[in-house]
Amino acid sequence: MTRPYRSVLYIPASKQRALEKARGLAADAIIFDLEDAxxxxxxxxxxxxxxxxxAEVDYGPRLRIVRINGLDTPWAREDAAVFGGLAAVDAILVPKVDGVAVLDAVAGMTDKPLWAMMETARGMLNAGVIAAHPRLEGLVMGTNDLAKELGSRFRADRLPMMAGLGMCLLAARAEGRVIIDGVYNSFRDHDGLRAECLQGRDMGFDGKTLVHPDQLAVANEVFAPSEDEVALARRQIEAFATARAAGQGVAVLDGKIVENLHVAGAEAVLGRAEAIAALAD
Structure with missing residues (x-):
């Protein structure tokens, strides 16, 4: 069963009220942020x-990721020393990864799985080698920092981001890594958030990073298989099994061909639905 990553919520490590509240939020993963926040x-x-x-709070089934400070700061090594050895931490998120050297350095400080913030132009260009790092588990898009470095302007269609987003998606899929889309800053604009979640989902992202708990419901809905998608997946699997039993290599369902690749996709949809249901139990 594949773990869902529909909603990945940033929580400032300095805000005790937010840390307390996070235990009851419907986030698939939490990034406990020591850096920008x-x-x-x-x-x-x-x-x-x-x-x-x-050490003291049970955050349930949520993946617990700690974003440490950058290695060019005076806080990074102590961050890695403390959280790299804490049993309650599932992964370390490394900021501004622009190559494998920074991942090698952090890998030498902890045995935890590593995640990489992809937020620089050089990081986009090196996405393939970053994603191939043996200790890397996931990529997180840092679209605010990337926009600042590029000098790009906000557009609802995110056209200035497409080259970087696409390069990181290709790298993540080539290496079998999780990849999470960047944040949507206007946390009260649920229509805008939904549109950007739909875009990210259709591009192939596993989920979205969020800056406010009010964004959770939209991300969880958009990045989960719908009832219609689950029903179609089951029908595709059944149709293909029937065709194979009859000695045929393909099936036809609703006037469309169903092949092995469609069955694999259908099984992935059912796997995501089952994993999401398990979180709710």
Whole structure:
């Protein structure tokens, strides 16, 4: 059964109320953020606070990812030392990964699986080798930082982002990695969020990073198989099995060919639906 990653929520490591509230939120994964969400003068205290919460609070089935500070800062090594050895941490998210050297460095500090923030132009160009790193489990798009580096403007269709998004998607799929779309900043604009989630889902992303709990319901809905999709998947599998039993290599369902590749896709849909249902149990 494949773990769902529909909704990946950023939680500031310095905000005790948010850390407490997160235990009851319907997020598939949480990124506990020590980097952008924490002021420099609060980083040492945030590290202590987060370590305490992760040791004491049960976050249930949610994947627990800690985003450490960049290796070019004075906080990174202590972040990695503390959270790289904490049993309650499932993965370490490394910011601004533009090549494998930074992943090699963090891999030498912890045995945890690594995730990479993809948010620089060089990172886009090196997406293939980054995704191939043996310790890497997932990629997270940092579209705000990427837009800043590119000097691009916001567009609802995200046209300026398409080259980078596409390169990272190709790299993730080539290496079998999870890949999560970037954030939608206007957290009260649910229509805009839905449109961007639909775009990301149709492109092939596994889910979306979120900046506010109010965005969870939309992401969870959009990145989950619909009832119609689940029903179609079951019908495709059944039609193909019937065709094979009759000695045929393909089936026809609703006037469309059903081959092995369609069956594999249908099985993946059912697997996602089962994994999502298991989270709700």
């Amino acid at each position: 924490v002021l420099p003068e609060e980083k040492a205290a945030a590290r202590v606070t987060l370590a305490r919460f992760l």
